[in-house]
Amino acid sequence: MSTITTTDGTEIFYKDWGSGQPIVFSHGWPLSADDWDTQLLFFLQHGYRVIAHDRRGHGRSTQTSDGHDMDHYADDLAALTAHLDLQDAVHIGHSTGGGEVVHYIARHGQSRVAKAVLISSVPPLMLQTEANPDGLPKSVFDGFRDQLAANRSEFYWDLAAGPFYGFNRPGTKSSEAIVHNWWRQGMMGGAKPHYDGIAAFSETDFTDDLRKITLPALVLHGDDDQIVPYADSGPLSAQLLPNGTLKTYSGFPHGMPTTQAGTINADLLAFIRS
DSSP: OOEEEOTTSOEEEEEEEOOSSEEEEEOOTTOOGGGGHHHHHHHHHTTOEEEEEOOTTSTTSOOOSSOOSHHHHHHHHHHHHHHTTOOSEEEEEETHHHHHHHHHHHHHOSTTEEEEEEESOOOSOOBOOSSOTTSBOHHHHHHHHHHHHHHHHHHHHHHIIIIITTTTSTTOOOOHHHHHHHHHHHHHSOHHHHHHHHHHHHHOOOHHHHHHOOSOEEEEEETTOSSSOGGGSHHHHHHHSTTEEEEEETTOOTTHHHHTHHHHHHHHHHHHHO
């Protein structure tokens, strides 16, 4: 099993397959590198080197007691890219992973990075504040924490079976296999890292980070995203990115890299090749 050890002793698990230009994938909360398996195989078959890691406290990485914030997430990603000596990399982040990518590039610079992609991502800021009145109230995220603490297993199943993939929408065919795989990944990680991670993805303001990223950046978002509402995320991130492009998908859910993998993979490939 491939791991690196960070300066605070945390072991970060990662997959590293193939050769060619590297594409680095950052997963969403509370999942793991496994959530990218469809993309990893697709881009591997198209001649790219693909890398995906389990965020600290998630998947097969150490279930640390602390460090579950965007600074540590970004620093862990930087440690991985340095360990593998990645150059000219394309960084792709989904949901919380999009925040990780943005904060990593802004915090550690663009020298190793060629392009970035944010998919259904949390930037600029999910939380409702005076400066962000259209964000989600803190009570929404407090509810997540309460449900996680009360019965994490049931909370994760209901989230995957309902709004994450849009399986709660009338006429949408659910997939028990997809739901079970989401639940499996979630339960691999640690309860405390996931609990603390809710604040990391909801309360971090990425506005200044987005403004610092001058390389080509693609923002992909579905307009039926029930987890990270479209109007206050994708369009705003694209506007803040100096070289950002927004692509909106009608009716696509938050988990569109899984349920709409064919469309998403083709659009990612076109952007990387452009």
